[in-house]
Amino acid sequence: MSTSPSSRTITEPSREINVFHEADVVVVGGGPGGHSAAVAAARNGARTILIERYGHLGGMATGGIVIQIPHMSDGGKEPVIAGLSLEWLERLDTIGGTLRPRMEDIGSTDDKLVSYWRRFMGNVVNGRIEHTAWVDPELLKCVLNDMVGEVGVKLSLHSWGTQAIVENGSVKGVIFESKSGRQAVLGKVIIDGTGDGDLLPSAGAEFDGTIDASSRSSMLALVFRLGNCDYQKLCDLQEADRNKFQELMKELAEAAGTYILPLPSPRNDVLWFNNWIPGLDCTRVEDLTRLEVEMRQIMLRGHAFMKKNIPTFENSFILDTASQTGTRGSRRLVGEYVITKEDFQSCKKHDDTIAVLPRLGPPGDREVPHVYIPYRALVPVKAESLLVAGRSFSSDMEANNMANLIPHCIAMGEAAGTAAALAVKQGISLRKLDYNVLQKTLVKQGAVLPGIDVK
Numbered sequence: 001m002s003t004s005p006s007s008r009t010i011t012e013p014s015r016e017i018n019v020f021h022e023a024d025v026v027v028v029g030g031g032p033g034g035h036s037a038a039v040a041a042a043r044n045g046a047r048t049i050l051i052e053r054y055g056h057l058g059g060m061a062t063g064g065i066v067i068q069i070p071h072m073s074d075g076g077k078e079p080v081i082a083g084l085s086l087e088w089l090e091r092l093d094t095i096g097g098t099l100r101p102r103m104e105d106i107g108s109t110d111d112k113l114v115s116y117w118r119r120f121m122g123n124v125v126n127g128r129i130e131h132t133a134w135v136d137p138e139l140l141k142c143v144l145n146d147m148v149g150e151v152g153v154k155l156s157l158h159s160w161g162t163q164a165i166v167e168n169g170s171v172k173g174v175i176f177e178s179k180s181g182r183q184a185v186l187g188k189v190i191i192d193g194t195g196d197g198d199l200l201p202s203a204g205a206e207f208d209g210t211i212d213a214s215s216r217s218s219m220l221a222l223v224f225r226l227g228n229c230d231y232q233k234l235c236d237l238q239e240a241d242r243n244k245f246q247e248l249m250k251e252l253a254e255a256a257g258t259y260i261l262p263l264p265s266p267r268n269d270v271l272w273f274n275n276w277i278p279g280l281d282c283t284r285v286e287d288l289t290r291l292e293v294e295m296r297q298i299m300l301r302g303h304a305f306m307k308k309n310i311p312t313f314e315n316s317f318i319l320d321t322a323s324q325t326g327t328r329g330s331r332r333l334v335g336e337y338v339i340t341k342e343d344f345q346s347c348k349k350h351d352d353t354i355a356v357l358p359r360l361g362p363p364g365d366r367e368v369p370h371v372y373i374p375y376r377a378l379v380p381v382k383a384e385s386l387l388v389a390g391r392s393f394s395s396d397m398e399a400n401n402m403a404n405l406i407p408h409c410i411a412m413g414e415a416a417g418t419a420a421a422l423a424v425k426q427g428i429s430l431r432k433l434d435y436n437v438l439q440k441t442l443v444k445q446g447a448v449l450p451g452i453d454v455k
């Protein structure tokens with residue numbers, strides 16, 4: 001497959017386009033970051049529109065079939081991440097869309113509980129129950145629709161945000177493409193929740209796209225699910241002989257052509273497969289195309305091997321492939337504060353902390369403090385009236401690699417949306433926002449900021 005673009009260019013004629021909608025807050029991208037930003041903005045009184053390129057919300061957590069929402073606690077009894085993450089799960093619980101420990105069991109070292117949850121990756125860390133959840137992506141799509149619908153967010157699906165509208169360094173709106181053609185949306189604050197920072201170049205914001213080809217964040221994926229499996233049987237197999245199981249997984253990787261990791265779901269008979277394809281760039285359409293084709297070949301080879309050689313899968317079938325390519329890292333904003341690997345190591349606290357992430361220290365070290373995300377990591381150095389929500393937060397590549405998980409992006413999105421609404425209400429610039437008011441509002445709406453003195 002050729003990857004070299006043509007060097008020919010053409011000039012597009014300029015044209016007048018329709019203004020589709022005007023709002024206080026415009027959010028582009030409805031993944032964990034963008035969805036949370038839109039819900040938080042609307043709950044804080046802002047007229048909000050959410051523009052999403054696909055026909056559903058949730059980003060990687062639904063369309064990408066990334067259905068583990070991990071590490072919302074740190075081994076202790078209290079959650080470190082709550083807010084909208086917890087609301088997702090509580091709503092999903094009521095329709096049978098989750099598998100997670102009971103809140104009262106978080107932090108427990110009870111033998112029976114630990115031996116049950118040990119079978120689920122990330123539910124037991126250092127002998128204690130952690131708040132990690134496994135969710136149903138189809139039910140989650142419904143929950144996320146309800147959350148925006150209930151609070152009056154105007155939703156525009158099948159709408160691809162292509163360009164920021166900028167006047168004198170301030171972002172005034174967004175141009176998007178859809179089956180209805182090219183249209184504009186205008187707003188007082190624009191939030192880039194595309195994950196890939198799609199609006200940053202046209203907004204005139206500085207960003208950094210460098211990424212180490214060996215890092216987790218650089219690797220693309222196409223998650224797939226198998227049905228009619230038996231997850232507990234797979235766990236029995238692993239517990240009976242760990243070395244033999246490792247050998248079997250190695251053989252599976254050889255047969256498939258790359259390492260594919262079976263993971264649980266809320267149903268014992270459905271498994272999802274995480275994967276990591278290096279050397280591709282998620283902002284290059286040729287690489288995205290290659291990934292979609294090659295990963296399906298890998299899936300077919302892997303599935304044939306599993307059916308023949310691993311008891312769990314003898315009667316399994318391919319249930320689905322993700323409708324959304326798995327992208328973990330891309331453009332990162334250069335914000336008023338750039339979070340670095342060193343910040344993570346020193347666990348630096350910030351006065352303007354808007355999200356606290358559970359300890360990310362070396363396994364086994366329970367004394368490592370939390371990681372603190374400042375509001376300034378969402379605010380561009382260049383470009384006014386713009387925020388980011390989700391994995392494009394201002395960070396170096398190592399810090400981004402550690403802190404772009406779903407609950408992290410939800411927490412940052414909730415803060416971005418809340419900040420946008422407060423700034424609009426007060427008629428002030430995003431840079432001038434009083435972070436004490438932001439923190440107080442976040443805590444009032446259910447977020448937790450352990451270790452932060454909220455005044």
Ligand SMILES: Cc1cc2nc3c(=O)[nH]c(=O)nc-3n(C[C@H](O)[C@H](O)[C@H](O)COP(=O)(O)OP(=O)(O)OC[C@H]3O[C@@H](n4cnc5c(N)ncnc54)[C@H](O)[C@@H]3O)c2cc1C
Pocket residue numbers: 028029030031032033034051052053054057058059060061064066067068069070159160161162193194195196198221222223274275325326327328389390391392404405406407409
């Ligand atoms: C295979 C894989 C496994 C992972 N495993 C885990 C895991 O187990 N647990 C975990 O917590 N995290 C995991 N992650 C990371 C996590 O899924 C992401 O970091 C997280 O979803 C990022 O959220 P986000 O909202 O920033 O971006 P995304 O989830 O990427 O959402 C971005 C949204 O914006 C939309 N969008 C993009 N561009 C445009 C545009 N131009 N116009 C309109 N809409 C647009 C997208 O369609 C999408 O809905 C994994 C990621 C991958 C790929």
